[in-house]
Amino acid sequence: ALDEVKFGTNWLAEAEHGGFYQAVADGTYEKYGLNVEIIQGGPQAANQALLMADRIQFYMQGNLIGSFSAVEQGIPVVEVAAIFQKDPQVLIAHPDQGIETFEDLAKLPTIFLGKDLYATGFQWMKANFEGFRDEQYKPYTFNPAPFLADKQSAQQGYITSEPFAIETEGGFKPKLFLLADAGFDTYSTMIETKADFLEQNPDIVKRFVEASIIGWYNYLYGDNSAANDLIKQANPEMTDAQIAFTIDKMKEFGLVESGTALEKGIGCMTEERIKGFYDDMVKSGVVKADLDISTVYTTEFVCNGLGMDLKK
């Protein structure tokens, strides 16, 4: 019999989750003996809480700061794979305002940020660049209109989502600055599970990670139409154009494949990068110093080149 497994994403079904849907659609999970149900997230959905309450087995962790927080709070979770090498968070600016570099963003009077990015990325920006200040902050409620109305502003975004909306609705090509490229080098779209689950079912975890990695290769390089159908089914608003745009950006910016992932396969993460990012965050005052973060990840299931042969 197949092992029942629930995986909670952190947003509505979209191409950023493509590999997981791929593995469902083409039977990879099944081949690995798993029956996977994907629980899509939403603006405020509480999938992370569900993981902690053992209502789901895997959760899609957005970035490492979440993991560090878990350590700080004594929550026994473990990151077992990092699908995105780069955090897709961007800062978006108007094209004609003389904003050419990431540093230039400090000149703008207003930056629309979600509360979480304000508490993390922006703190890091203040610590590492000249000129960023709290007065720039205005809340972002997932509506880019205030940004569009104010040319002297920037806003946060997911490189694969807001730029697309701004391009199609606003009618101009905005300037995009990936935080990752500016040095905010957290992993993203990590697969997170509870430590006790990992301890008791290392086999299931292994199979889930490996099947997901295979799914991702197939999604990026194989026939992904079945996966996209699943995505559109779960989220009827999703358009083919948006999916194409997202896949394009994922490739263009190397979200999934860059750094070590190029040599050791999708999902790879390294201790030194995680530690480096941790130190960076400590310096920025985002997380507490002296945490033992070694328990919050394991590289046991990744960096073994699995599925690289599927890449064409």
Place this chain on the structure above:
Amino acid sequence: MSLAATEKKPENVTNADPAVALLDAKSAPGRTARAKRILIPLLMLALLLVAWSLYVWAFDVPHYILPSPMRIADALVSDWGILGPALLVTLKITFLALILALLGGVALAVLIAESKIAELALYPYAVILQVTPIVAIAPLILIYVPTTQAALLICAWIVAFFPVLSNTTQGLKSTDHNLLDLFKLYGANRWQTLIFLKLPNALPYFLAGLRIAGGLALIAAVVAEFAAGSAGAGSGLAFRLIESQFRLNIPRLFAALFLLSITGVLIFAATSFISHMLLRKWHESALKREV
């Protein structure tokens, strides 16, 4: 000066509600008044739409900031396939939440008005429920409640029940002391005093609470969906709102808001109508003054 009574216009006819006026043709004191009741809101609406359109046109406001009414109408029509089902989902939650809020609110109010101990023990927690932000406790509810649907309802209930509770309590406590004496004298038991005296007496207060709760239940359904709702296919208007937002589909956002508004106004009209019907025979607020 001669004031022939037959010629004199009725100057004192008050009617509790515009909604009622529209629904209860009999109570209209005359043709003109009835026409006024339909014309004025329509006129106001027309005025607003024209001003809005003019503003958008004159200042060339981009549609992704403030779409023109026409554009919203377009979106309403073309996106009906998406918005219609979403509205239905939201409506379902709204009505369930409202019913629960009414039942819960009145039951709690009765308990609190009847028993000092219950009041001292429970009222603070009712207040706490009222002031607890749903977003903050939604995860907890999701953990402990089996289905999303149930979680949604709990969230919506938490938002909507308090006005009913508070108003009904005030109404129950406002019972005429002389009538209370009368009931006591005739040996009415608690239950009888409640059913025959206190509840009818609390009706106007309860109905004022109902009007607040009606709109609040709608908002509650939306908020609950934000906090605990499902996304994707089975989702309600809240999800569509958020989604249109980050897709910058602002015309659709406004179309969804328009649906919410219409629903709200209709709920209000319905609660006002119910209120009028229940009070028209005896309560000052709904009585037509005989002049």
Place this chain on the structure above:
Amino acid sequence: MSLAATEKKPENVTNADPAVALLDAKSAPGRTARAKRILIPLLMLALLLVAWSLYVWAFDVPHYILPSPMRIADALVSDWGILGPALLVTLKITFLALILALLGGVALAVLIAESKIAELALYPYAVILQVTPIVAIAPLILIYVPTTQAALLICAWIVAFFPVLSNTTQGLKSTDHNLLDLFKLYGANRWQTLIFLKLPNALPYFLAGLRIAGGLALIAAVVAEFAAGSAGAGSGLAFRLIESQFRLNIPRLFAALFLLSITGVLIFAATSFISHMLLRKWHESALKREV
């Protein structure tokens, strides 16, 4: 059977509010009753805390799902440096929003009760404001309003004003027709009728609205901050809530919720007390029954 009056316990003493009871020692009919008013809520609280602690302990509930009361108290103490200032910010918005809601709600209610035309033209839009989700229109407000502070207040006002409006309108319309006749007879103008008759008469309704609005203003401040507020140093409890949530700092989340709850209960107690003071001389709901 002899019932010596002096020996008989007062069985009918009703007192409108627990809050009042605590504050207004004079109205307590006796020592035991006064003690009861303090003891019962405390007992209830103790019971709840014990049950909660037991549950957490017995089922070994992880602190990141439901922290024990002790742990929350710990967080409250250790994080006071963060939560205290945040509470202050939220309080400031709450009170401003409440004041605006009262002013706006009463002003609108007067307009609506006085003029049929205003009622027909405006009430629907008041309802629309009530049912419009703040998150959806916050961006628009942010675009058109210069400062974050102002945007915040507008958002909070939208959430809190409706109960005041609706209740006060109902109260204004519930004026005794005989007294209205009296005023008419003595040639009172509109303004006088309003000030000397309708407003005092609407007071109990208004005060019931105030109690709802008090808690709602707090929630409004939180919601507004979510949607339009500032973060970081100058941020209120809403930001700290969200932050604790994604930082998984659940004890702090609950500590913040606790602060909100306490604030809500205090606001409620204060509004109840005001209500009692204003009505105690004449209104059934607050009168001590002479037995």
Place this chain on the structure above:
Amino acid sequence: MTANSIAATGSAREMARGENSAPIISLKKVSKVFANGTVALKEMSLDIKRGEFVSLLGPSGCGKSTALRIIAGLSTASSGSVTWPEEARRGKPAEDGGHEISFVFQEPTLMPWATVFGNVWLPLRLKGVSKRAARDDVIAALEMVGLEDFADSYPRELSGGMKMRVSIARALVTKPRLLLMDEPFAALDEITRFKLNNDLLHLWEKFGWTVIFVTHSVFESVYLSNRIVVMAARPGRVVEDMAVDAPYPREEEFRTSPVYNDYCRKASNALHDAMEASAEA
């Protein structure tokens, strides 16, 4: 009313209306001080015997209503004692299905949301009598006060006197053993008043009720009662307690008899004295 119940109350009356029978209510040095310090009653003592028809006379504000409320158990005395026989406790329906007490308040005290029928039905309803079962009794009570045509009206559709008559009908519908009436006929024209005076007397005689009757009319008090208690104000107290020794049944001719005039003068003088006593205080 069943034949049985009539017999029961009838004989009870015969038995009870003796000078020596024990009082069914006894106020002993009852004082009432309101929260604002008003001394409404001061050391008022009063024994009411079964079957008596007692009128309370006194200046406005002398504490008549307050005394009635204390007697009915709606208000408690600040000091002194109120004694009731066991079987007469308020709220307990008597064995014959009649209620122990009825009270006509000084104000009509009707439920605005109920029709006239609903208001009169109330005391029976509280005893569990269905609308259908109560119908005849309610209509009979309404006929007595001349309001049978207004059974479906709401209180606000009635004139002042009509409201008061509804209140009277409500008190009579229960066939009470003790009837407390606080100026029930003040709002009525003289003819209606006379008619109701006679009706009340007949009922009282027939069923052996005990009646305590507050009135401002000396004539009414003499015509109706076998005992007149005159009170003075500030503080409220009994200043005169006179028997009216005229035989029942009394009919309209009684109003023109010399005995009647005699008592009226006596009561009037007592009232004058009471007024003076009040003014002095």
Place this chain on the structure above:
Amino acid sequence: MTANSIAATGSAREMARGENSAPIISLKKVSKVFANGTVALKEMSLDIKRGEFVSLLGPSGCGKSTALRIIAGLSTASSGSVTWPEEARRGKPAEDGGHEISFVFQEPTLMPWATVFGNVWLPLRLKGVSKRAARDDVIAALEMVGLEDFADSYPRELSGGMKMRVSIARALVTKPRLLLMDEPFAALDEITRFKLNNDLLHLWEKFGWTVIFVTHSVFESVYLSNRIVVMAARPGRVVEDMAVDAPYPREEEFRTSPVYNDYCRKASNALHDAMEASAEA
């Protein structure tokens, strides 16, 4: 009240109280049908002349209060016409600072949130008289009804008769030219009632008021008025309009005079006839 105002109204009275003076209020075939179909008045015609003291007598529910409300302009007739002289329109204070109309409603109609003082002050307050300026007048009015000690009480702290007296004080405080009173003394004991009867007569004579007075007491109507209008019920209409030709000032002795007895019998008979007329309808 200034000396000037007394003179003005006094002379107005002398001038007006002639048989030939034009009516200040004239009802012509006034009918009133309520929404529920009750015909409260049917083709009632009535002319009131300046300076008259008119009593309305009639069975309970015959439309007295309704007629009063129509006269005061608080209610409109369903058909027929109500004519008022220009200067007598309601709401306009007369030149001498007195109000044109005062109304004592059948129920006290007090504001529960205001003290006795506040309630009596109200009509003056509405004319813009400050508390300080109104003080003497208010206290004088309260003294007239014997409530000067209760100025700071709230209505709920008063007895039924005291509430009614507050209402009377409120009507008198404005020195009205037209005084409409709906059973003002029904809730009062006879002695207070007699006193207020005399007070009212003195004021009426002194200031030349016009009074329309609803009462259920035939005696009271004869003692007070120079004209008695008797109404019958269902539908409400005038069945008798008799003058009381006895000279003023009338004092207590008048109550024992044969003229008085005569008129009382006449009025009583008229009322009886009215009752019968009502019963037939």
